[in-house]
Amino acid sequence: MAETRRVYLDHAATTPVHPEVVKIMDYYMLEAFGNPSSIHSLGREARKGVEEAREQVAALMGATANEIVFTAGGTEADNLAIQGVAYGRRDVGNHIITSAIEHHAILHTCQHLEKEGYKVTYLPVDKHGMVDPDDVKKALTPQTILVTIMAANNEVGTIQPSAVIGRVVKEHGQAYYHMDAVQTYGNWPVNVNDLHVDLLTVSSHKIYGPKGVGALYLRKGVKLVPIVFGGSHERKRRAGTENVPGIVGFGKAAEIARETLDQRIAHNTALRDRLISGLLSPIDYAHLNGHPTQRLPNNVNISIEFVEGESMLLNLDMKGIAASSGSACTSGSLEPSHVLLAMGLPHELAHGSLRMTVGTDNNMEDMEHVIATLPDIVRRLRQMSPLYADKIKGHAAAPLTPAGEEHPHDV
Amino acid sequence: MAETRRVYLDHAATTPVHPEVVKIMDYYMLEAFGNPSSIHSLGREARKGVEEAREQVAALMGATANEIVFTAGGTEADNLAIQGVAYGRRDVGNHIITSAIEHHAILHTCQHLEKEGYKVTYLPVDKHGMVDPDDVKKALTPQTILVTIMAANNEVGTIQPSAVIGRVVKEHGQAYYHMDAVQTYGNWPVNVNDLHVDLLTVSSHKIYGPKGVGALYLRKGVKLVPIVFGGSHERKRRAGTENVPGIVGFGKAAEIARETLDQRIAHNTALRDRLISGLLSPIDYAHLNGHPTQRLPNNVNISIEFVEGESMLLNLDMKGIAASSGSACTSGSLEPSHVLLAMGLPHELAHGSLRMTVGTDNNMEDMEHVIATLPDIVRRLRQMSPLYADKIKGHAAAPLTPAGEEHPHDV
Amino acid sequence: MYNEKVMEHFYNPKNVGELKDPDGIGRVGNPTCGDIMQIAIKVKGDRIADVKFQTFGCGAAIATSSMVTEMVKGKTLDEAQEISNRAVADALGGLPPNKMHCSNLAADALHEAIKDYRAKYGGTDRNAATQAQVQAAGETAASTAAASDKPMSGEGKDKH
């Protein structure tokens, strides 16, 4: 029975869709299915749905509706922000500041722009994954047109000193300030004015809304070049027939989040804290990644020495528990999480990382199930691990480190 | 009673979503809601859904699944094709050939590329909206890297001689051939091999699938630069968490279309032909726009002299009939349909155009309802029209044409 | 899109048609934009005794035409002259922004009709009287002058 319990702990990857959200989406697919550009009543009803959703999405970040541009997700919104500002401000400068722990939607877009002649500064983070606002200050030049630093990290949950960074950028005057708030929005208070942002990215499928919808907040007066051209949708910022059901669903999810944010934070925090203490105490050689206090209420990220992430995930999955890892093996890339490496973790610890992100569908029994299940899995895998064997024999572990690479064993 | 009948005749703008499609989408929102990049079983189930949909979407165009890249819609797919090829083949050439009657997703993207230094040839069409393959041949130069000409036009339904154009492009050898098949796919046979295309755009919400999903067919070996960067989704062609429910819904819609294409064509053709004859005979000074035979089975487009499109639409809407018009007044632009103008229609006729596009949810009684309703509306509006008053008095109409503009009254 | 008042005027427009023996006729519009409006007036003394319109155009074009005819019936020519396109839109409770420049020409058509009337019947006497009144009304003079400068094609309006 404990074995068939299903515990979803991957809310940072995506969330189930709230039943009320599904209900309203179904209505907009089966009944109010018009194209918002059509002038007949079905078109007008669809338009109304989209504009109401714009209000709802804006309200959860203290913005006004006409500052919201709907996109196909967080990734597209990040691209629109960065490419849009870069190409739109070519005449102003060519320098962008970001951090080493951004999502790939930011990092790979910046890398593409480097090929196009832009200069990008990737700021380091401390061992907790925190950016230092002083580093931002030092990196700003007369060429800087954009600073893009996330609100909170998706892997380790560290909440950045965003408002402080915002003030630093505003003092500079010229650079726009963009923030990827995909993980924060709906999980933690976000207010575009308090944060001093000019652009801000959010995504629906992280807040119990549908996949394939996101939004970019664009402060009044901020200019950018679109990346998708066509009809004059979204005030010419993003062409394409509006994903009406998706947008309406996102709006509903934002509204629910706004109405329940306080409870959600309290609920998640309690589960998170129980999970952290319940796992770190029975499992030795386990470490919490990310900031001890400045972290998202739903994020648990631990590194467990001598075991590899994917093998933990597959064993957890057998027991009905869905989690995530920063191991390269889980991503098809050859390197483990760039976030954990940027925080100074050695490769082995990065490979042994386990991210568990809680949500509204979890309860305390779920946590107890995980706490009862994971230590056994770790024990079993360690019995199989040559690194653990080395450890208990007191060997200096694996003589396999490629020369020249820093490789501390004793973390 | 006749008045409360609802007849949706705007299927070229968007379609209602098939109930089976909604059902499967709901399942992927509420149950199989995982992120396809996650390795736990919820993630794997989502991945499986996406890959099945890829097969389904490919099957309806005679392609193989790994040639399909999912996007957020037809507009994004058009942009990915055109920008992707243009930026990806910068070293090969800088010339693009398209037609004057393309969708704005094509035209505005080409116009943007002109600003970036590319040369674009906009081929004319004849009075039926047809491109001449000889014109394509003549326009090809050693600099040509892309020819993009739609399969069938969204406003007037004219089916282009796509396979012939395909052969012309293949003879050239260097240029890629892209086709916007948004209106054709699911309504008329499309086969990427018969058409000799290298890239082909389709969209879900025109074939009873959800909005916010589309796909680009990319023939094996065709290289392009992405427009959205981030994670390695869609084989690095298009970053962003996959819109799983949308993609699965699109797949289902494509499967239904493939299984029922013959019936769908027969059904739509019968309705279309009844509507054309039933409207042209009682309404004088009315003309069919588009090709008399080479037209999509679902498209009716007529111009009704002396009345303006939006006023017809609003009156039809009052009677429960949803249609569309090429009048500037319906689009918020200042010019009526660029398609109708490219076909040589004077502004007044373009303003008086009415597009009615039938679909699987229509039946013959719906057509009779329209045939019984529209002539009265036209009569009423003509009684209000100063141009009609001029006409019946035998005046040369409105002395209002801006000087220098061609303005035939007697069409 | 349109508010209820606009829709009401669109579906049940007032004063549609032609006037028998009109005293003045104005026609404005532009086939590119797709709105052409014609307003005909009957004048008694210096008041508009009757007014009718004919319009080829969208919902806003028809509703503003209807509205302006309602607004001016019984008004003096000078009062009518002061009615702006914006005033007509306001009287309708507002129009969608994209309808403000192309379809909101009914007041222009009315002004053209008044101009036509004055050109045909405006004797020195009447004209003088009008001028005096206008000057008394101060800045109205400018707007009247501007209005009568307007080309028939309505090109004086916001912008095409």
Next chain:
Amino acid sequence: MYNEKVMEHFYNPKNVGELKDPDGIGRVGNPTCGDIMQIAIKVKGDRIADVKFQTFGCGAAIATSSMVTEMVKGKTLDEAQEISNRAVADALGGLPPNKMHCSNLAADALHEAIKDYRAKYGGTDRNAATQAQVQAAGETAASTAAASDKPMSGEGKDKH
């Protein structure tokens, strides 16, 4: 992702653990990729009498480790030497493409163990006999030579 056979070997791996007094030990892998495999063998005559593995790594790493130990038990060293990483993957019914280069190293670990054994115990006699057999087997010679050239870190495999 993984097929059933892979999952079966992953959840219930065969021959896990350490060997008491092994005759040869091979360890390959790379902490960057996150897979480290160690294989220990006991040799009787020129046959592998016992084999055990220890692996830090993903599902594919553990399954291939388990698979290779099953494949070589009782085989001669030369037969074992001929087993390639691909053969292991094939025996498992295939692996996901992205798992082919980093996690599919079990055969390399085995070859390292054989090399270790030969380095420690491979007397002139035995060695000579082996060489003779190998030469008789024709082209096998080349692959054996290549295999023993492999660096311990497994860098000879597909690519990092």
